[in-house]
Amino acid sequence: MTILVTGSAGFIGSNFVLDWLADHDETVVSLDKLTYAGNRENLASLDSDARHHFVKGDIGDTRLVSSLLxxxxxxxxxxxAAESHVDRSILGPEDFIQTNVVGTFHLLEAVRAYWGALDEQSKADFRFLHVSTDEVYGTLEVQAPAFTEEHPYQPNSPYSASKAASDHLVRAYHHTYGLPVLTTNCSNNYGPYHFPEKLIPLVIRNALAGEALPIYGDGQQIRDWLYVKDHCSAIRRVLEAGQVGETYNVGGWNEKANLEVVHYICDTLDREAPRADGLSYREQISFVKDRPGHDRRYAIDATRLERELGWRPAETFETGIAKTVRWYLDNQAWVENVASGAYREWLSQQYA
Known part of the structure; x- marks a missing residue:
């Protein structure tokens, strides 16, 4: 048996592949375009593993995807597979439309043709699992109930709009063509192999480098934080037992304001890797102009996933962030390898 994983060299995809092959003998075919955030080094430990086949390619390349299938x-x-950073979508939305909307369409077309030619039992057993985000639901007031699977889509950034469009395409291919799909919408992930443009790895890297820790606005934007390996376990469970055509929200039950997250990282680093001058890493915090259209709060209600499939996250925020900080301390060479000159130029532009 074999599964095909697209976006396999990215943050969440690579963690999924690594965890899958740690627990399963089933072969994984990996497909990744290897853009700036797709890092072949994430999967380097599998180079000699006969169960893993890596292919560099685009989900929008129908001929390639069809041949792999x-x-x-x-x-x-x-x-x-997705372009996933809101800030980059504000600066350059076209890549997000091409990958997340057009790319998903071409992928669905290739999969539909492959699935349609299978025998009846194989057609019944087949699944297309689409990994999406809570950002498609828009923003919440501080006291509002968390997002459930029935919450209307109200995306507020080019990124979230492109993911909402891809979700709708996946839903349409199920209801129109019968393709057996599953969709997951997750909250903010963090953990190993996270590209250092996102908040948590950015703060860890900048803190250790003695650089400013940029915080948008007042830092009171609230997110639900989900340790990436918990997310991967949820995806495995949905693939195993999820109801075809349905959506499952995946959350960490860990709502925290951005500034609180940064304080926690600084305090953890103060203990694990103290500054030479004895001061706290909090001294490096710098408030910068808020980004356009910044959603104030996201929160996921993952009750359905627990009630129907028995899944809950294994990590609290405290245990997950401790593991994350330790991973970055132990893998600083990985961070510097991905933090190229182009990445540094982008940081200067974004947080000027």
Whole structure:
């Protein structure tokens, strides 16, 4: 048996592949375009593993995807491939439309043709699992109930709008063509192999480098934080037992304001890797102009996933962030390898 994982060299995709092959003998075919956030080094530990086949390519390349499907005959396709950073979508939205909307369409077309030619039992067993985000739901007031699967879509950034469009395409391919799909909408992930443009890895890297820790606005934007390996376990559970055509919200039950998250990281680093001058890393915090259209709060209600499939996160925020900080302390060479000159130029532009 085989599964095809797209976006497999990205943050969440690579963690999924690594965890899958740690627990399963089932072969994984990895497909990744290797853009700036797709890092082949994330999967380097699998280079000699016969169960893993990596292919550099685009989900929008229908001929390539079709050939991989015909060659490897996967029982499932898991779509992690996406441009995923809100800030970059504000500066340059076209890449997000091309990958998240057009790319997902071409991927669905290739999968639909492959699935349609399967025998009846294989068609019944096949799954297309689409990994999405809570940002498609828009923003919440501080006291409002958390997002459930029934919450209306109200995306507020080019990124979230592009993911909302891809979600709608996946839903349409199920209801129109019968493609057996599953969709997951997750809250903010963090953990190993996280590209250092996002808040938590950015703060860890900048703190250790003696650089400013940029905080948008007043730092009171609230997010639900989900340790990436918990997210991967939820996806495995949905793939195993999720109801075809349905959506499952995946959250960490850890709502925290951005400034609180940064304070926690600084305090953890104060203990684990104290500054030479004895001062706290909090001294490096710098408030910068808020980004356009910044959503104030996201919160996921993952009750359905627990009630129907028995899943809950294993990590609290405190245990997850401790593991994350330790991983970055132990893997600083990885961070510097991905933090290229182009990345530094982007940081200067974004937080000027």
């Amino acid at each position: 015909e060659q490897h005959r996967p029982r499932a396709v898991l779509n992690f």
